[in-house]
Amino acid sequence: MMDKLKQVWRVLAKPSVHYSLGFLTIGGFLAGIIFWGGFNTALEATNTEEFCISCHEMEANVYEELQGTIHFSNRSGVRATCPDCHVPHEWTNKIARKMQASKEVWGKIFGTINTREKFEAKRRELAEHEWARLKANDSLECRNCHNFDYMDFTRQAPRAAEAHSTSLASGEKTCIDCHKGIAHHLPNMTGVKGY
Amino acid sequence: MKTVKQNVVKMAALLALTSSAFLATAADKVIHEDDFATLRGTAITSEPTPPPLKNEVDHKGTFGRAFPTQAPVVPHKVRKYQVNLKVNQCLSCHDRSRIKESKAPMVSVTHYMTRENHFLAQVSPRRYFCTQCHVAQDEAKPLVPNVFIDVDKLLEAAEAKKSAEH
Numbered sequence: 001m002m003d004k005l006k007q008v009w010r011v012l013a014k015p016s017v018h019y020s021l022g023f024l025t026i027g028g029f030l031a032g033i034i035f036w037g038g039f040n041t042a043l044e045a046t047n048t049e050e051f052c053i054s055c056h057e058m059e060a061n062v063y064e065e066l067q068g069t070i071h072f073s074n075r076s077g078v079r080a081t082c083p084d085c086h087v088p089h090e091w092t093n094k095i096a097r098k099m100q101a102s103k104e105v106w107g108k109i110f111g112t113i114n115t116r117e118k119f120e121a122k123r124r125e126l127a128e129h130e131w132a133r134l135k136a137n138d139s140l141e142c143r144n145c146h147n148f149d150y151m152d153f154t155r156q157a158p159r160a161a162e163a164h165s166t167s168l169a170s171g172e173k174t175c176i177d178c179h180k181g182i183a184h185h186l187p188n189m190t191g192v193k194g195y
Numbered sequence: 196m197k198t199v200k201q202n203v204v205k206m207a208a209l210l211a212l213t214s215s216a217f218l219a220t221a222a223d224k225v226i227h228e229d230d231f232a233t234l235r236g237t238a239i240t241s242e243p244t245p246p247p248l249k250n251e252v253d254h255k256g257t258f259g260r261a262f263p264t265q266a267p268v269v270p271h272k273v274r275k276y277q278v279n280l281k282v283n284q285c286l287s288c289h290d291r292s293r294i295k296e297s298k299a300p301m302v303s304v305t306h307y308m309t310r311e312n313h314f315l316a317q318v319s320p321r322r323y324f325c326t327q328c329h330v331a332q333d334e335a336k337p338l339v340p341n342v343f344i345d346v347d348k349l350l351e352a353a354e355a356k357k358s359a360e361h
Binding site: 068069070157159181185186187188189194195 | 253271275277280281282284286287293296297298299
């Protein structure tokens with residue numbers, strides 16, 4: 001094993017015999033562009049709504065529920081797609097979330113939620129994952145659009161203004177603490193604080 | 196001979212077509228003008244375009260009650276509230292355990308009682324589906340005029356009549 005590694009190291013450490021420096025540098029540069037471009041294109045392709053709902057698990061359950069909500073259909077026609085709320089926009093966090101999502105590929109292959117009944121049975125658990133994630137990142141995906149600094153409390157209902165100007169302003173609470181199930185149906189909420 | 200036969204068939208077909216068209220328009224007209232026959236407003240043979248959904252009235256204080264046992268109407272939007280076996284979003288503000296934080300009125304104590312008037316820890320299942328009685332309001336034009344008179348007004352009128360007689 002060690003010998004093999006040493007052999008590989010010798011090959012890497014030795015100057016190239018057959019290929020010119022120009023070929024190696026320019027070739028490496030071009031290969032880098034192709035690899036990186038391809039990687040990012042593939043990453044972006046998996047970060048679209050069409051990709052999400054290409055699985056019936058998503059299309060028949062959560063996408064169906066989203067359609068009735070204000071995040072899908074509203075006066076002004078601005079809408080949120082799946083990755084807007086469920087995938088961080090910043091690159092490092094996005095990659096971290098994408099790695100976690102390999103679990104979802106596992107779920108797809110083994111049919112963890114491939115029927116309505118299975119999905120309903122698992123809904124609370126799946127919802128809890130999302131609540132925990134948004135709680136941990138201080139509702140980052142909400143805040144990509146909803147900016148606290150530009151909220152006009154005078155345009156809010158008195159109860160909303162009260163909550164936003166105290167608990168939210170002090171950082172004691174974050175969006176997801178109160179706004180659960182805004183884009184999908186709620187699971188069985190027995191024992192959840194505030195329900 | 197053959198051409199005459201063909202012509203007769205053609206004539207018959209034409210007659211049938213025109214008469215059926217005439218009958219259809221006549222039928223449409225009768226139903227359309229007969230406002231007493233239907234509240235649909237359009238002929239039974241056509242599918243009317245539904246009116247757009249109204250925006251429910253949002254947070255306009257509280258509405259009064261027309262009689263003591265009236266279920267209070269909802270002074271805010273409730274269209275998107277989930278009320279089913281899993282969760283009741285109305286109760287997330289109006290339940291006894293929530294009113295301190297939400298400052299919303301608590302559901303009536305009668306809602307915590309069984310049919311036998313025994314108190315329960317939580318809202319009774321028979322009172323669980325709020326929107327069966329409590330409905331959001333809308334700036335809609337009433338279909339029929341409302342001739343309801345408040346009982347206080349009736350008593351006042353009776354009192355006034357009595358004093359006028361004396």
